[in-house]
Amino acid sequence: xxxxxxxxxxxxxxxxxxxxxxxxxxxxxxxxxxxxxxxxxxxxxxxxxxxxxxxxxxxxxxxxxxxxxxxxxxxxxxxxxxxxxxxxxxxxxxxxxxxxxxxxxxxxxxxxxxxxxxxxxxxxxxxxxxxxxxxxxxxxxxxxxxxxxxxxxxxxxxxxxxxxxxxxxxxxxxxxxxxxxxxxxxxxxxxxxxxxxxxxxxxxxxxxxxxxxxxxxxxxxxxxxxxxxxxxxxxxxxxxxxxxxxxxxxxxxxxxxxxxxxxxxxxxxxxxxxxxxxxxxxxxxxxxxxxxxxxxxxxxxxxxxxxxxxxxxxxxxxxxxxxxxx
Amino acid sequence: xxxxxxxxxxxxxxxxxxxxxxxxxxxxxxxxxxxxxxxxxxxxxxxxxxxxxxxxxxxxxxxxxxxxxxxxxxxxxxxxxxxxxxxxxxxxxxxxxxxxxxxxxxxxxxxxxxxxxxxxxxxxxxxxxxxxxxxxxxxxxxxxxxxx
Numbered sequence: 052x053x054x055x056x057x058x059x060x061x062x063x064x065x066x067x068x069x070x071x072x073x074x075x076x077x078x079x080x081x082x083x084x085x086x087x088x089x090x091x092x093x094x095x096x097x098x099x100x101x102x103x104x105x106x107x108x109x110x111x112x113x114x115x116x117x118x119x120x121x122x123x124x125x126x127x128x129x130x131x132x133x134x135x136x137x138x139x140x141x142x143x144x145x146x147x148x149x150x151x152x153x154x155x156x157x158x159x160x161x162x163x164x165x166x167x168x169x170x171x172x173x174x175x176x177x178x179x180x181x182x183x184x185x186x187x188x189x190x191x192x193x194x195x196x197x198x199x200x201x202x203x204x205x206x207x208x209x210x211x212x213x214x215x216x217x218x219x220x221x222x223x224x225x226x227x228x229x230x231x232x233x234x235x236x237x238x239x240x241x242x243x244x245x246x247x248x249x250x251x252x253x254x255x256x257x258x259x260x261x262x263x264x265x266x267x268x269x270x271x272x273x274x275x276x277x278x279x280x281x282x283x284x285x286x287x288x289x290x291x292x293x294x295x296x297x298x299x300x301x302x303x304x305x306x307x308x309x310x311x312x313x314x315x316x317x318x319x320x321x322x323x324x325x326x327x328x329x330x331x332x333x334x335x336x337x338x339x340x341x342x343x344x345x346x347x348x349x350x351x352x353x354x355x356x357x358x359x360x361x362x363x364x365x366x367x368x369x370x371x372x373x374x375x376x377x
Numbered sequence: 378x379x380x381x382x383x384x385x386x387x388x389x390x391x392x393x394x395x396x397x398x399x400x401x402x403x404x405x406x407x408x409x410x411x412x413x414x415x416x417x418x419x420x421x422x423x424x425x426x427x428x429x430x431x432x433x434x435x436x437x438x439x440x441x442x443x444x445x446x447x448x449x450x451x452x453x454x455x456x457x458x459x460x461x462x463x464x465x466x467x468x469x470x471x472x473x474x475x476x477x478x479x480x481x482x483x484x485x486x487x488x489x490x491x492x493x494x495x496x497x498x499x500x501x502x503x504x505x506x507x508x509x510x511x512x513x514x515x516x517x518x519x520x521x522x523x524x525x
Binding site for chain 2: 093094095339342357
């Protein structure tokens with residue numbers, strides 16, 4: 052009995068360690084890219100001090116954050132205040148279980164992979180609400196309330212746009228969806244769904260131009276105003292990991308996943324293509340963030356309910372008809 | 378909202394978003410315009426009026442000051458002290474003390490204007506912070522020698 056369990060156990064431990072390590076590494080890479088790109092867009096050099104072109108800056112920042120004290124406001128809900136960052140970190144680690152990094156490198160190819168990711172990642176809203184509520188601070192609470200309103204409304208066009216792809220492939224398994232894109236990648240067949248998904252994804256990750264939950268000029272930092280040290284960095288890690296998950300779903304469903312022109316690395320070329328696509332999309336999101344000003348809340352809601360949802364609905368309808376007819 | 382307005386807005390809005398992306402993309406490729414301050418410094422404009430400084434005559438390489446004391450008399454704050462002595466075998470006086478109390482100087486530039494020999498000029502120093510008042514009592518002759 053024990054012997055048959057052992058390989059499975061080792062597999063779980065290795066996967067867990069790799070995923071958590073990757074979440075930290077991803078936050079460092081994205082933190083660096085974000086700061087460097089924003090600097091160049093504003094015609095500054097950006098990070099230059101620690102290491103060549105400042106590549107070690109994020110390592111130093113991480114060490115600093117680990118060393119800092121987690122200050123708990125006196126009149127906050129202490130238990131929930133401590134729990135919220137941990138809660139926000141857990142749901143961003145879980146979706147990595149089903150993401151197909153290459154033909155063979157996937158932790159578990161669940162039949163309901165897509166539903167699993169969407170179900171887990173919508174937990175993130177709850178943790179933001181917990182963080183905002185327990186801080187007992189008006190800025191935190193406003194940030195949390197905005198985040199919940201925004202996430203709930205943008206979940207709908209997101210799901211509808213993904214549904215169009217699922218209708219075409221007839222499977223929720225991410226490997227199955229990648230396999231269905233052998234000839235043509237779905238962003239060519241489903242451009243509306245792709246654009247809708249990217250916009251909704253930006254809103255889901257609370258990034259500019261939809262960064263109302265943490266609007267600096269209005270709410271200082273939004274739901275994580277009161278957090279310091281590791282509490283704050285867990286939120287940051289979660290935000291960047293969330294970005295990675297949104298981009299990897301977009302890659303898997305619309306950009307052919309790990310498929311690409313064969314590279315001379317055998318089975319490893321799939322991983323390289325996957326990461327190239329995902330980081331390309333993430334750089335695009337950074338580019339968007341440093342280009343557009345923040346939307347107003349009514350504009351945000353108008354855009355979702357008047358443009359994204361009708362377009363996504365019509366797209367699903369047309370797709371369904373075409374799938375039935377063809 | 379009319380149906381026409383709906384799609385027009387979508388088109389115009391979408392187009393302006395793409396134009397915006399183009400603007401930032403171009404800015405991203407253009408050279409950097411800021412400098413890394415403590416390591417690199419920008420050149421100060423020649424019109425910058427710092428504290429006064431003795432200058433050398435470009436031909437002879439000597440300071441043309443004749444110790445007439447016009448600058449000290451012209452100074453409204455009385456922050457310049459000029460002293461000189463008559464040396465054997467030399468025409469006129471030789472400058473021995475030229476002190477500036479920069480704590481009282483108002484940078485009016487009257488001394489520079491009144492100098493008959495053009496021996497005083499504005500310096501380009503702007504990084505001047507200190508812990509004591511005495512640090513701003515400048516000995517301009519020593520500064521001239523240090524500049525070489």
